[in-house]
Every structure is written in structure tokens, then in C-alpha cells.
Amino acid sequence: MNKPDKERVVITGVGLTAPNGNSLGEFRQNLLNGVSGVKAFETRYFGPTIAGICSFDPLKYQKRKELRIGTRAGSISIYCVHEALADAGIRIGQDVTSDRAGVFIGLTEHGNVETENEIYEISKYGYQTKYWSHYHNPRTVANNPAGEVTVNVGITGPHYTIGAACAAGNLGCVNGVQQILLGEVDVALAGGVSESPGTFGIFAAFNSQNALAHHDDPTKASRPFDKTRNGIVVSEGGAIYVLERLDRAKARGAKIYGEVTGYSYNSDATDMVLPNPVRQAACMRQAIERAGLTPADIHIVNTHATGTPAGDIKECEALRDVFGENCPDTYFNNTKSFIGHCMGAAAALELAGNLASFQDHIVHPTINVDELDPLCMLNNLVLNTPATAGRVDSILNNSFGMLGINCVLVLSKFA
């Protein structure tokens, strides 16, 4: 890369909560140790099911009143932002003025949890709307999670959320990069969050679509690429990155996790739910090209695969198209097999789970593959136990969502 430092954007902090870890270190260790975060779960109306729920302590950064009036998505965001800022060693108002920091958070959906809760609440009173909470509007405005962060942390720069279905975690990061390169902010807090298990509707809808995972052992339910996979495990979570220009990061001696060297986002324009591997492949190719790389230069591809019979096959078609037979050093893995589908947080969390590979060259596996679906065959697909790569210079992170939204990010080792 020959760009000047002020045109390069790097990750200098990570804050996350996943169903199997509340810090980057814990999350990574559990991915290497094969520890799932998926458990039995019960939700209103729908009944017993399985889900990935996070165990972080929201009171670490919020008052009890904030928890009462805010949203779960807001709490997850606040936790991740505080953890990311601490990791980066940045104090808002001291290391960056509060109006030069911004919050850009990807979401799959927002407001369903709060609306369902209110309808349930007024059902206790004969559905009289005078019992409807006055907090419903601030809880359900689309900027809620990012806005709650600004109120809690005291950030006066821009904030907004990015609605991008299950590509949102990557697109949140892309927005952070763009806002930095536009000169709107010096520090971007960007990534994705999900509170989706709080709504019974997402379980019921996937179930009606025959796309909700089920298994006697919850830890085995999320099984992308396995022949017996039967759907998605709904999970919550969040991952927020501190993004800065390289010159700024260098000037303050920051720890650098990696550089966002390429990204691409496009649309299928074909179907409400079925993915389009041609557009997925185009998205991957453009991200790689923008990074100044070829497919053979990518050493880890973190797949989006969710465990649906059709979706996994389509992505593998796209992957074989892009990476073919001439990428002997490219490894493929999947993080959803451990944590389920964290929706708006998925891509951001999944990228985080691979960051350490730049240093240790270990590729975490995709677990729960007892019998690989031949239609999901990929060279160097890392199954069930970690693999060691000769080198890890660049990671490609896939994310695809409903309505045919695709977003691919390339992160490169900073040397």
C-alpha cells in the first residue's frame, strides 16, 4: 500500500460481548478451545428454544435507571464502546475532543423488542393504550443504540446506526472508516450490535421459514457446512472497534490490531431472502481489488454461513468462484458455529475472533461438522480443530443479509 498515513485507517481498540466471551481475549480463547456459547432459551409465546445470550455486566458502565429506560441494544453498545476505548487507551474529552469522536453502529433491526414488550405490557390492561410507555419513542428511534452511547459516554460528534440486515457489522465498520476519511471525526467507534433474542418474532419467523436451528444439544445446533444443519441459532452480541487514521495512531503510540485495506458493499437485486452467489463473489472481488491484493493474498476467509441448507451452499459457490484452486494458502472458517448468528453484531464479532491470527497464525475452526456437506467443500476449510497457517497477512470477512445486501471487509496485518 502506497497511501499516505493520513489516508490509512487502522483498528486500535476492540470492545465486545459474545455468547461465549465478554472480552477479546476470552472470546478468542473459547474459539480456539471449541467452546460454544449457545444454550437453552425460552421466549414469550414461542416457548423453549435455543439462543446465544451474553453474560456481560451492564452495571459496569450504566446506572440502574439507564438500564430501566434504555434498550438492550443500547446496553450492549455502551459496554462495547467503554471496553473499546479502554483497550485503545483513549479518554473522550482528553485524548480526543468529544466532538471529534463519532459512533456508527450496524443493526439488523431495531425496535421490535421494545414494541413487543409494550404490546405485552398493555395486554395486562385490556390493550388500553394509556398504559403505553412514554419511553417507547426514544427506545425505538433507529439511532437508539448509538444515541444511548453518546449520552452515556459524552460524545458530541456524529452518531447514527446503519440498518443492513446481517451485513450490518461490516457496514458499521465501513461507515466508521468513511467518516474518518471524510474528515468528520478523528476517532470512530464502529461495529455492530444485536438484541434480537429479545423478540419472539425473530424465532417465530425463522421457524415459519423452516430456518430455525434445532438440536437436542444446544451447543451442537449451529452447524454451518454440516450435512445435517437445519437452520439459524438466534443470538445477541456486540463488537465495537476504535478506528483512527494511521498517522494519529502512530503519533500516540497506539497498539494497532490491523488496517482496513479494502471493503465493498453491493446488492443482489434478486430476492427477499435467497442469496445471490454472483453478487457475493463480485463483492468479495471488489474488496480484494481495493485492498490492492489478489485472492491468493487472503490467508483467512471468515465465512458468513449461518447453517441454513441453501445459504451455506450459495456462499460456498461464491467462495469457490473467487478463490478457486489457486489459493493454497487461504484458509476458511466460521464463527457462527460457536456463537450462533449474532445478526447485526455478527460480522464485527466474527472479525474480532480472527484478529489474533495476525500474530499467532492460528486459524480458529468451524465446529460441529460431523459430516461435511459435499456441496460445501472448500480447500483448507478448517474443521473442528484449529489449524496453523504459514502466515496471516490479510483476512477477508464476509457478511450477507436479507434483501440481498452484501458487505465484505479486508483487514491486513500492520507492519
Add this chain to the structure above:
Amino acid sequence: MTREEISQAIIDILNDIVPDEDWSALTPEENLRGKLESMDFLDVIMELRKQYGVEVPEKDYGHFATLKGCADYLEPSLASK
């Protein structure tokens, strides 16, 4: 409800609405507005509606400035409950 029970009911509601505040030392004449934001105050009105079936019209909100004011206003409605 007795006047003491009404006051305790108000304090219980305040504890739920603003749980980070210490309401145990609240005096009858203390101005509640210093500890309650406008949305909190609407929560007090909502909880009275939900828990005791009391409707407080907006024109009467001024009675809720103190714990004593709350008890004075609610006593006729809640005495029989």
C-alpha cells in the same frame, strides 16, 4: 390505604423509577423535582395508573412537587383502597 401507606407507596414507586437515588431519607416537604426528570415524573403518573387505578390529569401535576403534596392529593382517592 392510610396516609402512611400512601407515602410508602410513593416511595416504593420512586425507588423503582430512579433506583440509583437513596429515597430513604426523603422528607415530606422536600422538592421532588430536584431528583426527578420530566420523564421520571411521567413514570410516577403511569405507575399510579397501573398499580392503583388513579388517573392524574395534567392540570394537577403541580400537587406532586413534594411527598406531602402527593399524599394530600391521593388520600381521597386511595383512602378506600
